[in-house]
Amino acid sequence: MLSQTHIDTVKATIPLLASAGTAITEHFYVRMFKHNPELKNVFNMTHQKSGRQPAALFAAIAAYAQNIDKLDVLTDAVMRIAHKHTSFNIQPEQYAIVGHHLIETLRELAPDDFTPEVEEAWTAAYGQLADIFIKVEGELYESRAQKEGGWKDFRRFRVVSKTPESELVTSFVLAPVDGGPVIDYLPGQYLGVKVRPQGSDYDEIRQYSLSTSPNGKTYRISVKRDGEVDAAGVLSHYLHDHVNEGDEIEAMPPAGDFFLQQSDAPVVLISAGVGLTPMQAMLDTLVQQQTQRPVSYLHACIHEGQHSFKEHVKSLQSALNLTVYTWYERAGELKEGEFEGRMDIAAIKSQLPLNDGEFYLCGPLPFMLGIKQQLLDAGVADNQIHYELFGPHQNL
Template structure:
């Protein structure tokens, strides 16, 4: 428990963190990596370069400061981050390193404003918050390891099949190198792929949604090829160009709190943009296999028909569902004769005439797409607590009211 004086100091410094949080976290990462470069084997370098991780951490620290006297309010966010940490193999012994350089960054940015009293308060608060993460993550590690065919950190998997799904997306079928079956997971969850790329100093970690329903034989990820020389393209191009059938890669146990509620039988609407179709297809396939009577609407937006993955597969699953419907939108079809349900963006008018108001909604895709879709859903009267969504990359909140 924190002393009341410590709580008062933390809450009084929260406004400063709101203003200077990203400056502090940017300096924190810079100093920490200078002194502990081995941690670059864990962190996503792209998110670092684009400032996403710094912003996400700043938001987390600010939220912790605001809620330091009621940490239970942070548990949903803690669990979401803990899923990421568990899938990356974050260890308890790394938390003191983070604490040390976070306090040093606070001191360096705030200067004389960061008195010894303030730094001591933040040191105590960080210790409490870190322990919450450590405890939650240990529970997740134990759960991952204790389930049938489970494991704790990373495990070698063999690429047993590569399959082209569209002009940009290729699927990789992964089976355990030891010949054992794969563990169960919830439709919508992801795995982390850890790989060494020739010529690169550090390991790369990328999280990919599982794109098939749970089965005992394999995991499947479906990877979009990013622009060749973009930071995002480093791993995706390596997988597309250099990882062939028979290759061995390291894989984490499935993780993530964005998933289909398999015990709910109310109508469900799955809305995706681009490669955001991957967790949605896992959900749709699971519905067809386990609860085909559940009403399901599958809405997908693609730039054009050439980049649209799983179109035929979705149509086949619709034949299995008792009350299923697919709706495809193309921004700019390549061919004039291409058939689709809508040309242009999925906007408020489209959703207003399409969705069941009693549905549970799942949304995944690029951030601008999700912001537009979620704002449109809310504007037609869908309660926010009926809308589930997931970002690619660090968890970051957007201001829906600006849409």
């Protein structure tokens, strides 16, 4: 239990954290990977290079410090992070390692300000936050293990089919090597996938959204070949180039707090590029549910050659009350519902359920920022908008 003195001391040192900024973050990770190189098997080392993950972790710690006396403000963020952590199989004992390096980082970077009182307060505060995560994550692990087809830790899967969906995206269907069933998931959730590329010293763990409705036997993920030749994404290229039918990979049970809500409200799915994968799971599930809900699907991509699942989505129009709009940055001959250029909500706003719809967004960060603003400008309320980012989370 934190004392009032701990709380006051943590709050008083927020400016110290803020002034040190990313220096703390960088120092922390360099320190942690030097002393605990085994954690390179857990963290995405490319995110370390690009600085995105370090920023996410420290934004979370700063938000925690700011809200340390009203923790209920953090519930949604804690759930989101806990879901992400469980897709990496983060374990309680790893919290002590992270906590140790966090405290030592503060000591090394601000030796004069890091008095015994500050150390005691931050140690207690971190301990409280760690306990919250350990409890929530423990419950998530346990509930997934209990469900039909559920499991704990990484489970081995065999690739039973590998199918190109467009120039850049390939689907992999995965079946458990043990032959058992698999747990159902909510459409929009993702798998944590682990692979050790041949010749590499470290495991790579990445998240991939499940790209069709649950069937109890297999999972399908659809992976984009990410990044240009000089900065090729490690695992997506490896999956495309070296993982074939018959090969094995490992996966954690489905996780994630971005999923289609159970309701009667009209649904608007909005994606760009490979951000269409969770939308496929939602569309296929809506078909399975034989829903009467009006569904609009807005998708943007560079050109038709990169438009995955185009024919599949078209085929769903006979089973769903579905209207499809597509934007191509480079268009050929435009058909009905197709536009050239960037997605423009204003162009179709009269046909969208702006007041009572549920809006689901997934795509690159600049796209999401732009579309969210367009939706707000069109009169959609913030709480109607749900979104997923394919990388370290950031508030839009």
